[in-house]
Amino acid sequence: MTTPASGAGNPISIVSEAVCQQIVGRPEAFKAVENVFAAMARGDAYNFPVVREAIGHADALYGFKSGFDRAGMALGVKSGGYWPGNVQKDLTNHQSTVILFDPDTGQLKSLVGGNYLTAVRTAAASAVSIAHLARKDAKVLGMIGAGHQSTFQLRAALEQRDFEKVVAWNPHPEHLPRLAAVCEELRVPFEAVTQQELGAQADVIITITSAFEPLLLKEWIKPGTHIACMGTDTKGKQEVDPALLAAASVFTDEVAQSVLLGEAQHAVASGLIAESDITPIGEVINGTHVGRRDDQEITLFDGTGVGLQDLAVASAAAELADQKGLSQTIVL
Known part of the structure; x- marks a missing residue:
């Protein structure tokens, strides 16, 4: 991780898809999703209205999911969607990025790859339901x-x-x-x-x-x-x-x-x-x-x-990446 000079601006950590796969496993995703579901039920976390639209190109659906988890101090937005033709391009159909902000200042905090995290958080949600209901x-x-x-x-x-x-x-x-x-x-x-x-x-x-x-x-x-x-x-x-x-x-x-x-x-x-x-x-x-x-x-x-699932796992990824020195930093 590169450390910016003092007073050089706002440091933003970037966590790549590869790093997300390296540091966020099923246990981390399960804990993050379970905690945010619990926070939502307590009224400590809120999803904002979803924007999801067909863009009129490549049969794609594109949108935004966002929210604020006061318990986990996660604020941000997941931007991305579904491109059905990507399989022919050797890409995953779901493409997204999670953008995290500092809840205390509103400053941009982290950019986190969202493709792997979308899959692992979706799996974590069903796993949480099995753990508590099956x-x-x-x-x-x-x-x-x-x-x-x-x-x-x-x-x-x-x-x-x-x-x-x-x-x-x-x-x-x-x-x-x-x-x-x-x-x-x-x-x-x-x-x-x-x-x-x-x-x-x-x-x-x-x-x-x-x-x-x-x-x-x-x-x-x-x-x-x-x-x-x-x-x-x-x-x-x-x-x-x-x-x-x-x-x-x-x-x-x-x-x-x-x-x-x-x-x-x-x-x-x-x-x-x-x-x-x-x-x-x-x-x-x-x-x-x-x-x-x-x-x-x-x-x-x-x-x-829900967007809060994405913010929860992305926040975990950003924190772990910073701790392990695996994130990159740019300064705005």
Whole structure:
């Protein structure tokens, strides 16, 4: 890390994608996300309104997620979006950067690569939901989706329970080997199945797709299942049957966003559930809500992806990078 001369201006740390991958692992991401969910439920952290628009070029969606975590003293914005053609350019579809500011002065503080952190914080959110809502005796993990983020989801989920098997389905089955490879590495049996078979076997299900139609129907899901819906983050997107939310106890990262652009948007719009039926998962973390009530209850986490998650993991990355001398510094 380069130290600027005294009085030379405002020092800004830059944390690259490579450094983020080096220093922020699943434990750090889990802790950061769990803490910020708890702060949100206490009223100590606030997300600001999301801006997300189609730019009319490259079929891209671009936007901003921002907020302030008073408990963690994180203020900033994540700028980026989704470029579906990037896979042909050997780039990840999701591209973003997190910009952090000093809450005491408003000065620019850090620029942090957001691509890896987006994947690891999304996986951390579903892992937090599994830790707090899944049955303790859950043995079979189901994966719906096998895209870039799926392996992050799989690795984080497998650490939360003593899973004995992974079953998976993807609209494009040729991508399933990436999940099978992780299971082979971790010595967990893997099976590619139909959607109905997945519902019949799985005790925990993660959906991580960009679907605009239900991929799981209510009648396929057995009692006691925990479902983490992680792909729906835009108006119109949908991964599960709205009737499934009506049959489940629904939890989320942020209720307002869940209703507006999360998986719950469809169930609320059709009158199957009300906004008041959705519980912030931070209340479970804080002990102000019981969470799962019994082993027959279906629980569902609507992981919409809030800006505070990005700020939390980016702040952790910036702090660790500075401590380890791995950040670069520029002066404005």
